[in-house]
Amino acid sequence: MKLTGRIFSIEEFATFDGPGIRMTVFFKGCPLRCSWCHNPESQRSEVEYARSPNGCLNCGSCLRAAVRDAKGDLHLTAASAEACPRRLVRRCGEDFTVAALCARIMANAAILRSTGGGVTFSGGEPFAQADFLFSCLQALRGEVHTAIQTCGYTDREKFAKGLSLCDYMLYDLKLIDPAQHRKYCGTDNAGILENYRALAASGKPFVTRIPLIPGVTDTVENLSAIASFVEKQGVDYVELLPYNRMAGSKYVGLLRPFAPGFDEKRAVEPHTEIFEKHGIRAKKM
DSSP states (O other): OOOEEEEEEEEEEESSSSSSSEEEEEESOOSOOOTTOSOGGGTSSSOEEEEOOTTOOOOOHHHHTOEEOTTOOEEOOHHHHHHOTTOOEEEEOEEEEHHHHHHHHHTTHHHHHHTTOEEEEESSOGGGGHHHHHHHHHHHTTTSEEEEEEOOOSOHHHHHHHHHHOSEEEEEOOOSSHHHHHHHHSSOOHHHHHHHHHHHHHOOOEEEEEEOOTTTTSSHHHHHHHHHHHHHTTOOEEEEEOOOTTHHHHHHHTTOOOOOSSOTTSOOOOOHHHHHHTTOEEEEO
16 A cells, blocks of 8 residues: 555745745644644544634534534534535545655745745644655655654654654754643653754754743743753754734634633743843744
8 A cells, every 4th residue: 555644734835934935734643732732633633624714604504414422522524514505614634645745745846946945844743644754755855855843752763764854854842841841732841852952963954943822831931941951952043933822713613622721812921031141042933
């Protein structure tokens, strides 16, 4: 059988996912459950259906075609998509072979190369579909610039292989304290920090990205810990990402509750001065 990967979105001309103009491929499935996740359709590996609220008639047709799982949670289905008179229910998750996805990427290769850009594999988490990721990177090697955007949660061997195959990496650092990481992201972060150390020592071009979540990641304690940690790895530049306050609407479309566990209305504090004290330039994106 041909190797396939599950993708939930492809952005043709992205400008914030690495150098130049890029094509960003969003892999479905993620090992983390960050309470602020703004792509909830990326979390689960299985195909899902989501409803757009714009133009909804509230006729209930999609809900009557939905199904309940063993926990009693309601899920939209392919029948829901067919039942919607406005065609507002979309499928989240399409399977591609390596050849099919790479052909789609290469169709834009000339434009991407002309801007110093390329393709970025994002998610979800690309390493959650490691074999598919590696096969795509190998197929594109020397043809177009490749980048991986990752949370870093994967084993050392897979991370090392992905690092060896890509040209560039975008690496998220969210929380340093392991208890806080478990509380807000659902997992321990020891492996994430270990892989970051390996990345910083590798010589591979990369950028560190820190999402600013009000009262969670933007605290003086957390940003000071991140600044100290990355300074020790010889890193002198980070990017600070704003919190997406529109995230909750996506959960509604998936018929899921959105309970982030923090005050969304609180102003975000970038505290760039903390990084400056450590000799690190912090760019607000």
